Amino acid sequence: MAYRKAPHTGASTGYLPNLTSSAGDSRADEPQAADGKRPLTVSEAMNLAKGALEHITVTIVGEVSEVNVKRGYKAAYFTVKDASAALPCMMWFNRYDKTDGVTIGMKVEMTGRFTLYPKQGRMNFDVFTLKQAGEGDLRKKVADLARKLQNEGLMDPARKVPVPAFPERIGVVTSPRGDAVHDVLRTLRRRFPVATVQVAGVPVEGEHAAEYMIEGLRACYRAKVDVILLVRGGGSFENLMPFNDEALCRAIVACPIPIVTGIGHEPDTTIADMVADVRQSTPTGAALFVSPSQDMLEETFGTYAASLASGVQYAIDRAAMNVRRAEDRPLFKDPHTLFATDELTLDMTQDRLERLLAGATVPFATQVDTAAARLARSLEATTAPHRNQLDVAAGRLTRSLAGATTPFERDLEVTSARLARALPLGISRDKTAVDTLEARMRTVAGGMLDPFNHELALSAGRMHDLSPLTVLSRGYAMATDGEGHVVKNVDQVKPGDRIEVRVSDGSLDCTVDALQPAE
Template sequence: MLASQVEQQQGDDEKKPLSISEALDVAKGSLEKLKLRVLGEVSEVNVKPGYANAYFTLKDETGTLPCQMWHDRFEKCGITLEVGMMVELVGRFSLYPKKGRMHFQVFAISVAGEGMLRQQVAILQRKLEAEGLMAPERKVPVPAYPMKIGVVTSPRGDAIHDVLRTTRRRFPLAHIYVAGVPVEGARAPEYIVEGMRACFRARVEVILLVRGGGSYEDLMPFNDEQLARAIVKCPIPVVTGIGHEPDTTIADLVGDLRASTPTGAAEAVTVQTSQLAAQLRSMGEYIAQRQQQRIQHATLSLDRYATRPIFKDPRSMFASDLITLDIAHDRLSRALPANIERDKTRLAAYASRLSVKPAIFDRASAKLENYSSRLRSSTASLDRNTLRLSAQCDRLREVSSKLLTPAQHEVALKAGRLHDLSPLATLSRGYAIARDGEGRIVKHASALSPGDTFEVTVADGSICATVDSIRASERSDS
């Protein structure tokens, strides 16, 4: 459109020229129709929370490009721009007419090259860290002296030789189980996980996940999410030694122990034999010292017990009891004869008193026999009286039965007459009793007036009613 307008203006010199604002509007409209993808290096960044836009500049060998991006869109992309970072932008050119300045309006931004890989790793790191997979309390402690060590690495790399050489030098008693797997390529994480499973099946005590140095792209298999989750689920402690000192991968962060190099990983799970021997000597000396102290303490205690009188003369332990026993024996030997003589005297007195008792017993026996005979005669008289009383009771029941029969008949007749005369019986035959408000029985219709309330008693209850009207009987009152 701009070219057509320029050509049209050149071909027709008689037309009015465009103003500055009109020319800028034409340029702005033409530029905003071009949507481009731009690659460059960040040379300047100006991102402030209060601004509506994020401002930054890209450059290459020969030129610079001022860029702006809406602040909310910039925050959603999740990228922290730094000077020197290679980025790829999607946007269009725009023109600010008031200032006559052109800039690149950015729609999307992504990190290019190695930076993109680092961004992906950073996003995965934040995700796993939010799940708690990198928490120290989750990690499994490494055994102090593992005898079976599994190594997952490339069988042709320098890492396996470093591990074998270090282990053979420091702790040759350990058995090494090597799971040779590829450590580069798209399927490397899958093979590494399978190598860890093989070590688990071999029942090793610790797994070394190692490889030598390389570029950031070479270490990407160790930034794989599935490998990271396999390390977390592994019940055997995993020690990582990947790359060189500054290299840090996701596997290092989720592993149970991180070493800077493969050699460092081997050193972390082994102990030097000389150091082990020194520890054993130190422990032996400590045990010997402690045993010597215990023996000395026991000897002093034994000497202290040996000086006690009881161990020199065991009878001194019972000396006071023996003296008490002798005193008691002496007192008993003197008391027994006197008590026996006193008992003999009392026994003789009781014997003399018992010799007089037979005469008293004879008199008492005669009295007892007399009382027995009198009791027997009283028992016979009681039996006669009992028979006589029984006969009189029989006669009394016979006479009372004869006397009660006429009275019972008379009571039955009167009860029947009373039942016939009872108002309740009358009510049960369908009659009713009317009472006025004061409880008096209504005998005449004139006793009530219209509007009065009265109570009608029937067989099974009472009915409250109100007089609406009064109809006099045709028969005259007698």
């Protein structure tokens, strides 16, 4: 019997039998319904319903109540419900992998068609597309806000504050009851235990979560921390909406302290991540970023140690060079060099004084000689008649000459006395300076000789250990021939030769009786 499909009217009219079938039809004797139509089998009824439903594509909103996603299957299975009904759903993995997935309690909006499986007698809703209900509007608002802040330059990398390499005080703004705070504290305690951690416990979900997080940032600023971690664990797009709040994002930008975010998991990105100074994918990643690793600390301290050692060695080398330069100065080789200038000045002064004294008496000596010559000539002519007058005049002349030379003699005596007093004082001062410098030079020389004395002692000890006398003191003997050569083998002597055998406390004069070469 042939079948024809009835026009779709929204009701299940089924496949109507063709009443003009042949008389030989095997179903002609089958029971008939009251209206004269043949009843359908279960398979026919299920196929009828399947054909009618699979042509209907609808969009449904509901809450996920059950989830069964196993990679061993070819599809993901879940159930959505409302207040009075539940609908089992399935979604092939090639479609499901393009979504963010579903969780129990999530409100979803899905588009698909109903499908029946006749063998099991089950109906599923074959899902084509799936998204979180209401998420489209939220994502549009977030995207608009992101573009607005980007146009204002709030996401410009040039305005972001660098994070210090070794923060001593770390602020953490997160929920005190979530897993994020424990992950951060555990990581900081393991990698950088010397840092002080200030935790501002605030809600990170809910209507007023953004306001509380802004106050947490202010608390960290008042605590004068070096860096702030704004973190929370993973969640749905709606749960992360407080981190897309405009007031919170502007507070992050206005904060002078560098802020590192670790919000959700790797795929989650909020506007707070975009405007923060550094964005990490997880709270643990944020803690790892602000805490230096052990390798980094060892490398840094090694660099500082090498630089310090180089600087100290350079200072020691310069000091040693200055000591060697001072050691080579003439002063330390000949102490008289210190007073050479003063002695030369003293000699020159003495020479000038002698010349001045000699020059001061020359004019008067000439006058005396001239007067004496004139007097002698005059006396020769007038000696006899004027003897008495001559004697008187000679006495007057003598007194006059004595009076003329007296001032110069007094000046000479005064100058001699001053010179006699000045010379000992100058020599005494110079001698004191010489004694002081000699004492300093002996002290410096003694310190310079200590290394050489130590080295000499070591060399003497080595020479003592290598001395033949030390070997003799242990019971050995040394033989020498008549010329003083050490006898090392029997070929150097012959019977009858005299040799000298030295032992530890003296020597023995011996004669060689026979030679016995070693076997």
